[in-house]
Amino acid sequence: MPESGSRLDDPQPVFEWAIDSPDCPWSSFRIQVSRDRTFGTVDQQATLPAALPIWQAEAPLESCVTYSWRVRARGTDGTWGPWSAAWTFDIKSRICP
Numbered sequence: 001m002p003e004s005g006s007r008l009d010d011p012q013p014v015f016e017w018a019i020d021s022p023d024c025p026w027s028s029f030r031i032q033v034s035r036d037r038t039f040g041t042v043d044q045q046a047t048l049p050a051a052l053p054i055w056q057a058e059a060p061l062e063s064c065v066t067y068s069w070r071v072r073a074r075g076t077d078g079t080w081g082p083w084s085a086a087w088t089f090d091i092k093s094r095i096c097p
Helices: none
Strands: 006-008 014-016 026-034 044-049 054-056 066-075 087-091
Touching: 044 054
Parallel strands: 006 087
Antiparallel strands: 014 054, 026 044, 026 066, 066 087
């Protein structure tokens, strides 16, 4: 969450994701939010404990901008897994076209 293609009212959205392999020993997650679909530049990111697959944007995101977000898990051995598919969303504003 947010689902791909969402238009959100809150400029500081809450991101949630599901763990596809709950039996794997994950130690943490990393989330990235970016205006750049290739994530060459990241607007916000965080590393969170595996027990907490939820995060709120640390600062308000700009209205009328399409953002992408993705997440990946880190194993207890310190190895990062692959990035998830990227989801897109934008922040609604009364002044957006």
